[in-house]
Amino acid sequence: MRNQASDRLRMDDRETCSIHDALGRPLKDLRISVTDRCNFRCLYCMPKQVFGKDFRFIPHQDMLSFEEITRLAGCFVELGITKIRLTGGEPLLRRHIERLITYLAALRTPDGKPLDLTLTTNGSVLAQKAQSLFDAGLKRITVSLDAIDNDSFMKMNDVGFHIDGILHAIEQAVQVGFSPVKVNAVIRKGFNEDQILPLVRHFRHTPVILRFIEYMDVGSNIDWNREQIVPASKIVETINRYFPIEPLEANYLGETAERWRFKDGGGELGVISSITQPFCTDCTRIRLSTEGRIYPCLFSSEGFDLRTLLRSGQSDQQVTEAIAAYWRNRSNRYSELRKETGQQLTEKKIEMHYIGG
Ligand code: SAM
Numbered sequence: 265m266r267n268q269a270s271d272r273l274r275m276d277d278r279e280t281c282s283i284h285d286a287l288g289r290p291l292k293d294l295r296i297s298v299t300d301r302c303n304f305r306c307l308y309c310m311p312k313q314v315f316g317k318d319f320r321f322i323p324h325q326d327m328l329s330f331e332e333i334t335r336l337a338g339c340f341v342e343l344g345i346t347k348i349r350l351t352g353g354e355p356l357l358r359r360h361i362e363r364l365i366t367y368l369a370a371l372r373t374p375d376g377k378p379l380d381l382t383l384t385t386n387g388s389v390l391a392q393k394a395q396s397l398f399d400a401g402l403k404r405i406t407v408s409l410d411a412i413d414n415d416s417f418m419k420m421n422d423v424g425f426h427i428d429g430i431l432h433a434i435e436q437a438v439q440v441g442f443s444p445v446k447v448n449a450v451i452r453k454g455f456n457e458d459q460i461l462p463l464v465r466h467f468r469h470t471p472v473i474l475r476f477i478e479y480m481d482v483g484s485n486i487d488w489n490r491e492q493i494v495p496a497s498k499i500v501e502t503i504n505r506y507f508p509i510e511p512l513e514a515n516y517l518g519e520t521a522e523r524w525r526f527k528d529g530g531g532e533l534g535v536i537s538s539i540t541q542p543f544c545t546d547c548t549r550i551r552l553s554t555e556g557r558i559y560p561c562l563f564s565s566e567g568f569d570l571r572t573l574l575r576s577g578q579s580d581q582q583v584t585e586a587i588a589a590y591w592r593n594r595s596n597r598y599s600e601l602r603k604e605t606g607q608q609l610t611e612k613k614i615e616m617h618y619i620g621g
């Protein structure tokens with residue numbers, strides 16, 4: 265059962281945006297991958313046997329510079345983008361990321377509002393960087409954490425990173441003033457479904473919003489199969505049995521998480537049911553890769569190269585028009601089609617570490 269945004273919310277959202285895709289969906293969110301590198305080797309994203317020492321990451325000269333990213337972000341804002349999420353790879357590994365945050369935090373929507381700027385991180389270097397990120401203008405943050413038990417966590421990150429470093433980073437983020445701090449946990453049957461309740465216990469009655477994500481068939485390098493999905497409905501049922509919860513309204517059109525709250529006032533949590541209850545109908549997201557290609561869907565195989573446009577002297581207006589034309593043509597709805605046909609549809613999909621979550 266997915267919460268529906270109110271009709272008024274939908275109407276407002278559709279009216280304030282200037283462009284829509286072929287299925288009538290507005291362009292609202294931009295996800296920017298700032299690096300394809302990562303210091304973790306999560307089994308469901310960058311398995312070691314593929315991403316070993318011989319793997320060729322994007323060379324530095326092929327990455328967009330912070331100035332190029334900011335210029336493109338400005339074009340997207342012209343087209344109606346109000347929210348930007350920085351991701352990767354591990355975004356905090358990109359050197360001087362604070363400088364990019366300063367640039368993006370200074371952007372304004374056509375009606376003069378700051379953007380809703382956020383970042384998703386594995387938390388490994390967040391404790392050291394929380395204050396400088398906040399001072400640069402980042403006010404919201406999401407940390408990925410799939411277990412509370414250290415042995416499980418070390419198996420999931422597969423590089424022996426200890427849980428204490430991440431828990432300390434989350435506390436640090438709260439203390440520095442990030443609000444909200446969210447924690448994302450991907451649940452995979454046979455790996456960490458026993459961590460659902462320990463995660464809930466740990467984050468209930470704290471300012472942190474915990475969100476559970478269904479294991480997805482991203483990229484072409486992971487060993488995904490349907491049997492390993494723990495459906496969002498099952499996660500909700502498991503939690504509700506021990507900690508009664510009730511549904512909350514969606515905050516805005518295109519919100520990925522179905523929101524719930526503890527009946528005893530223990531706070532809010534979310535579930536993201538990309539597989540069992542896809543939300544393509546309200547998908548307002550576009551993704552920009554580290555080397556400047558845009559992708560209309562997390563499961564696309566083809567992107568559109570904006571870096572060449574930027575580096576060949578095109579004006580902002582020409583770049584903006586190219587993005588608009590690309591979005592107007594968009595008709596992707598991979599997860600709905602996967603559900604309707606019961607099959608994975610694309611032969612070669614972009615990788616999660618390349619495009620971000
Ligand atoms: N490295 C950062 C991190 O882990 O938060 C940002 C990039 S990571 C690709 C973004 C999100 O994608 C993380 O929350 C991660 O758990 C999620 N993710 C990666 N592979 C996934 C999969 N196969 N299914 C569901 N979520 C996945």
Ligand code: SF4
Nearest residue numbers: 302304306309353386
């Ligand atoms: Fe790295 Fe994030 Fe992928 Fe894990 S999910 S390997 S932390 S990019």
Ligand code: SF4
Nearest residue numbers: 544547561562598599
């Ligand atoms: Fe959006 Fe593609 Fe995910 Fe559907 S499958 S919600 S279109 S990113």
